[in-house]
Amino acid sequence: xxxxxxxxxxxxxxxxxxxxxxxxxxxxxxxxxxxxxxxxxxxxxxxxxxxxxxxxxxxxxxxxxxxxxxxxxxxxxxxxxxxxxxxxxxxxxxxxxxxxxxxxxxxxxxxxxxxxxxxxxxxxxxxxxxxxxxxxxxxxxxxxxxxxxxxxxxxxxxxxxxxxxxxxxxxxxxxxxxxxxxxxxxxxxxxxxxxxxxxxxxxxxxxxxxxxxxxxxxxxxxxxxxxxxxxxxxxxxxxxxxxxxxxxxxxxxxxxxxxxxxxxxxxxxxxxxxxxxxxxxxxxxxxxxxxxxxxxxxxxxxxxxxxxxxxxxxxxxxxxxxxxxxx
Ligand code: UDP
Ligand code: MG
Numbered sequence: 317x318x319x320x321x322x323x324x325x326x327x328x329x330x331x332x333x334x335x336x337x338x339x340x341x342x343x344x345x346x347x348x349x350x351x352x353x354x355x356x357x358x359x360x361x362x363x364x365x366x367x368x369x370x371x372x373x374x375x376x377x378x379x380x381x382x383x384x385x386x387x388x389x390x391x392x393x394x395x396x397x398x399x400x401x402x403x404x405x406x407x408x409x410x411x412x413x414x415x416x417x418x419x420x421x422x423x424x425x426x427x428x429x430x431x432x433x434x435x436x437x438x439x440x441x442x443x444x445x446x447x448x449x450x451x452x453x454x455x456x457x458x459x460x461x462x463x464x465x466x467x468x469x470x471x472x473x474x475x476x477x478x479x480x481x482x483x484x485x486x487x488x489x490x491x492x493x494x495x496x497x498x499x500x501x502x503x504x505x506x507x508x509x510x511x512x513x514x515x516x517x518x519x520x521x522x523x524x525x526x527x528x529x530x531x532x533x534x535x536x537x538x539x540x541x542x543x544x545x546x547x548x549x550x551x552x553x554x555x556x557x558x559x560x561x562x563x564x565x566x567x568x569x570x571x572x573x574x575x576x577x578x579x580x581x582x583x584x585x586x587x588x589x590x591x592x593x594x595x596x597x598x599x600x601x602x603x604x605x606x607x608x609x610x611x612x613x614x615x616x617x618x619x620x621x622x623x624x625x626x627x628x629x630x631x632x633x634x635x636x637x638x639x640x641x642x643x
Contacts, residue, residue, distance in 0.1 A: 319353070320354070320405040321406065323346065325358050326412070327413045328361040328367070328395070328524060330367050331370060333414060335374075336519055338356075341519075353380070354380060354405075357399045357403050358375070361386050361392065361394070361395035363389075371385075396475060397495065400479075414520075416518055417476035417516070421438070421511065426478065434479070434507045434628070436509050457534045460538065475497055486624050487500065492619070496536055543611040546604055553599070556593060556597030
């Protein structure tokens, strides 16, 4: 049987370019790739312009096109999740609708998949972000992400990605509401291959991700993927507590036992300052402990599967016994 590949495309306010993107770039490209059936899953993410009409009209003329329309704008991450849920292919490719991720490279993703990768991730081959702030911002983002314990996300990796059916099924099981597709896919940890590509120019319209949205996305990534920010403050607290304790001890010994041979003349105000600093340290420590409890509650409520079994690598296991890995 011919394998089927779903192409999931989140679309939000793209009336100017979507038709061109589909007709001139995506469809010619997938028509070149023989041997497979394709379906397009167009997710309308609450567009306020003519996008939905264009998509509906497009679906009327083609059987292999699904339109999944969200009632309002839920953001690209949710649009992707919706698309993955409705995709039926043996593999699912996600691609932006603005032409910045070149459909011309789709065959490379399929090749990586056929060669055994369960996930093929598109990685920008160099920083083509425009403007100094986005550039520096994304550098800092990946540095911090690494610092916070996420070692698997390659800088520049994007949502131009192909996932095998087993990965998509697992992804569909995830229940958390605050989701960054990239982070979750990396968390699942299937066999990955990176595919470097050159990020193009937008074909039409303007990007909807402004600085504020990107900043929020970054914060979400940190908070949803790791508890390191909380732990850092705990360490700061430990440092302050130990430091002020030593200083306080020194102060007492110097002043009251040795009779201030160093002639520091530390008066009551200084002693008070040291004492208060010591208390601040304790407060930071206890706060970070509370935060750790909260983070445990947080992971519980995310209700992620406890583990994911690779059916490909396992042997002689009953397929039904693989599944119930959720609490
Ligand atoms: N998009 C979406 N919902 C949104 C914002 C964007 O579905 O709320 C889609 C958009 O139509 C495009 C893709 O997500 O296909 C990437 O968006 P954009 O080009 O604005 O972002 P960037 O290229 O800066 O990542
Ligand atoms: Mg774009």
